[in-house]
Amino acid sequence: MTRLLSMAILLGFASINAHAATLPVAATDVADSWDSIYWFLVWTSVVFFVGIVAAMIIFVVKYRKEVHKKSKYIEGHTGLEIIWTVIPSILLFVMFGWGWVVYKDMIKAPSDAMEVHVIGKQWLWQFMYKNGTSSIGDLYVPVNKPVKLVMSSEDVLHSFFVPNFRVKSDVVPGMYTYVWFEAKVPGIHQIFCTEYCGTSHSGMLGRVIALKDDQWKEWLSGKKIDIDSLPADPSFPGFRANALGEGLPTAQASGSKGGQLSLAEKGKALTTAKGCVACHSSDGTKLVGPSYKGIFDTDVKLADGKTVKIDENYIRESIENPTAKVVEGYPPSMPPYKGLLTEEEIMAITEYIKSLK
Numbered sequence: 001m002t003r004l005l006s007m008a009i010l011l012g013f014a015s016i017n018a019h020a021a022t023l024p025v026a027a028t029d030v031a032d033s034w035d036s037i038y039w040f041l042v043w044t045s046v047v048f049f050v051g052i053v054a055a056m057i058i059f060v061v062k063y064r065k066e067v068h069k070k071s072k073y074i075e076g077h078t079g080l081e082i083i084w085t086v087i088p089s090i091l092l093f094v095m096f097g098w099g100w101v102v103y104k105d106m107i108k109a110p111s112d113a114m115e116v117h118v119i120g121k122q123w124l125w126q127f128m129y130k131n132g133t134s135s136i137g138d139l140y141v142p143v144n145k146p147v148k149l150v151m152s153s154e155d156v157l158h159s160f161f162v163p164n165f166r167v168k169s170d171v172v173p174g175m176y177t178y179v180w181f182e183a184k185v186p187g188i189h190q191i192f193c194t195e196y197c198g199t200s201h202s203g204m205l206g207r208v209i210a211l212k213d214d215q216w217k218e219w220l221s222g223k224k225i226d227i228d229s230l231p232a233d234p235s236f237p238g239f240r241a242n243a244l245g246e247g248l249p250t251a252q253a254s255g256s257k258g259g260q261l262s263l264a265e266k267g268k269a270l271t272t273a274k275g276c277v278a279c280h281s282s283d284g285t286k287l288v289g290p291s292y293k294g295i296f297d298t299d300v301k302l303a304d305g306k307t308v309k310i311d312e313n314y315i316r317e318s319i320e321n322p323t324a325k326v327v328e329g330y331p332p333s334m335p336p337y338k339g340l341l342t343e344e345e346i347m348a349i350t351e352y353i354k355s356l357k
């Protein structure tokens with residue numbers, strides 16, 4: 001019997017060790033925090049598992065039928081009841097509180113975070129940087145700088161996941177979701193799509209290329225970086241950028257070509273091309289509609305008396321479905337642009353409005 005028990009325990013430890021070997025590199029501070037919680041949960045479970053199974057086996061042997069024909073009837077035991085209520089409650093509160101604190105860290109991007117726009121589509125990741133550069137499959141970021149991703153999908157539900165960073169978020173058509181991280185390990189980090197999104201879902205791979213600051217700036221200004229010379233992601237050595245990526249216009253900056261418009265400049269051009277300028281000014285002047293100037297990140301009063309914060313999702317909704325939230329003092333006369341602008345165009349216009357401080 002003891003042999004069986006020790007074998008079970010050994011097996012338990014063996015599987016835990018095997019798991020430790022497969023936890024991906026922790027390349028952000030949040031990853032370290034999640035790992036601590038993870039190990040706390042694992043070891044709490046091990047202690048309870050071993051304790052409960054051991055007690056069970058001991059009782060089965062000690063109180064077997066040959067020794068105790070009839071069990072004693074126990075009325076209740078206040079001390080025991082308090083113990084088995086208080087200890088698990090404390091443990092649950094610790095798990096909840098600790099998880100909550102780390103979750104808040106993971107969700108709330110620092111205000112100085114560098115923004116990159118992400119579009120998920122069947123079956124690749126497209127990244128758009130403020131200066132107008134874009135890349136497919138590979139996301140270039142500087143190390144030791146907070147980076148905030150503003151993400152949307154052009155078709156179906158996707159989910160953006162970087163295991164080494166321990167951050168993940170669904171990427172949803174028709175709205176923006178966010179993820180932020182601060183990479184502290186330079187090199188390649190695998191990106192997965194973790195929401196089944198069709199035939200080639202498993203090929204919807206990508207890589208975060210975390211570069212030292214000066215190298216990152218070089219890349220942004222158009223210099224080619226030899227990614228293949230960087231060491232492969234040690235956590236996912238078998239994976240590549242994008243199984244379908246060959247033949248795609250890959251991921252290099254074009255900043256040096258000159259004449260490249262920044263994302264905000266593209267947005268500005270679009271507001272002319274799409275006729276927005278007929279009703280909206282960029283200098284604070286009231287036309288048919290409110291001016292774009294300085295509206296981002298402020299509160300706006302609506303015709304129905306409610307107040308909402310102007311963020312990316314509000315701007316998107318105002319463009320695609322203007323009557324959903326009508327600004328106080330203005331007629332609901334803006335035509336809906338749903339389906340008339342691509343995901344990229346909406347992002348560029350949003351960047352333009354954000355840039356008008």
Ligand SMILES: [Cu+2]
Nearest residue numbers: 158193197204
């Ligand atoms: Cu996907």
